[in-house]
Amino acid sequence: MKLKIALFCCFFLLLFSAYSQSENTDYDFDEYIENPDTVSIDIKDYSKYTTALGGDSVRIIKDKPAAGLIKDYYPNGKIKHLGYYSKGKLTSTYKNFYSNGTLEREFKALGTSGGILNLFFSDAKPRLKIRYFKGNNIEYIEYYQNGNVASHEKFDKRGEQYDFFKTFYPDGNLKMEMYLIDKKNNTYQEKIYWDNGNLKQEGIKNFNKSNGDYQKNGEWKLYLDSGKLFKIENYNFGDLEESK
Numbered sequence: 001m002k003l004k005i006a007l008f009c010c011f012f013l014l015l016f017s018a019y020s021q022s023e024n025t026d027y028d029f030d031e032y033i034e035n036p037d038t039v040s041i042d043i044k045d046y047s048k049y050t051t052a053l054g055g056d057s058v059r060i061i062k063d064k065p066a067a068g069l070i071k072d073y074y075p076n077g078k079i080k081h082l083g084y085y086s087k088g089k090l091t092s093t094y095k096n097f098y099s100n101g102t103l104e105r106e107f108k109a110l111g112t113s114g115g116i117l118n119l120f121f122s123d124a125k126p127r128l129k130i131r132y133f134k135g136n137n138i139e140y141i142e143y144y145q146n147g148n149v150a151s152h153e154k155f156d157k158r159g160e161q162y163d164f165f166k167t168f169y170p171d172g173n174l175k176m177e178m179y180l181i182d183k184k185n186n187t188y189q190e191k192i193y194w195d196n197g198n199l200k201q202e203g204i205k206n207f208n209k210s211n212g213d214y215q216k217n218g219e220w221k222l223y224l225d226s227g228k229l230f231k232i233e234n235y236n237f238g239d240l241e242e243s244k
Helices: 003-021 045-049
Strands: 068-073 079-086 087-098 102-109 116-120 126-133 136-143 150-154 162-168 176-183 185-193 199-208 211-221 229-236 238-243
Touching: 045 126, 079 211, 116 176
Parallel strands: none
Antiparallel strands: 068 079, 079 087, 087 102, 102 116, 116 126, 126 136, 136 150, 150 162, 162 176, 176 185, 185 199, 199 211, 211 229, 229 238
């Protein structure tokens, strides 16, 4: 009787352990399943296997959907890609590398419907940071190679229109900013700056949902780089009606 109980306990523990491993996606990249096939996937094309990035393709290895940790190589033997697959799709985290071995991009899932994609220059400095929600790009940060932010865009959750949009000069000074001030009427305030920091232009824009355009509307003020106002323009939803 004791032997039967002991055997039952061992069987239960083994079953529980196998189940736990199958459910665990918080994995160590040092553990992987090598892909025995010759890989011709471009380094930029792995996103097509990532549902959170809008990808709908299924990766097939040896006539079956890819499963588990996959490691791909360049012809020179350098690591190219590390990712966890389930039913042929990248489901949690993956990393791609340049042929020199430095990290090219890293994707991290946020729940089941979103994620963050970080891209890097070949010298490992940040190049882009993109946040996704249900396949839509909802935040986008681009960097200069000197490390300063070049632009920062944030969208609504459907990825249809801006919450705000900013661009910067290479030295880090603000170049342009546009931010939502009236959601009901899709109205934005925009300001453009000279590289010395002085205001260059300011006015209102309205988002036209029919064509996705942000149109100047109402009074726009234009300034010299000294900060002096030199012109006022009046627009009617993108059409210049008066300049004085």
